[in-house]
Amino acid sequence: MNHSVQHKVKITIQGKIVTATLDNSKTSKDFISLLPLQLILEDYAKTEKISNLPKKLTTEDAPIGSKPLVGDIALYAPWGNLAIFYKDFHYANGLIVFGKIDTGIEIFKVPASMKAIFELLE
Template structure:
């Protein structure tokens, strides 16, 4: 499943796995969220209005630049802009491309709109 994230005049595509959390996210689209910088530029994060269904998901703390995951303790969705070896409690949702990671690193938009790609 692909989800488009509109960031002002630019957009990126989230390539999502098929699991209970991503299906729940897609069922809520379109969705406008507040995008925040986190971890001194290591991640972009946002919250959905309520937590996603995590009953059938893959828990894996491995990250690369472009990893899209839920940080389970807080319930936020994070997009990693750099690999991290200190991320724990992650539920894998998918990936964004290296090119889209570059867009995220440079974008200053605070509001993002998610829709089906």
């Protein structure tokens, strides 16, 4: 299996386009299977935007935890939610990073909730 394959995702927020690159993990592929997807991203701990997903993503073959950096897209397995980090955070068990924001991370750095549409770019 080729783990270097990457998937590009377009995230539309308030008419602005943010792009992201997802890895080739099983968690990432499970997320991609949900696209297109509209989510409300809520601010959490002035560090990340989080949203519940319509179903739990697989954690098969995933690390037991991660130390997220700015721009990381992750699954927090204990809650089953998506997290997009706009600040670095400490290591957390159950946090599975499966992508990275390429451009436009600053749009997330506001305290408000926001509607986001996630779509796969061909």
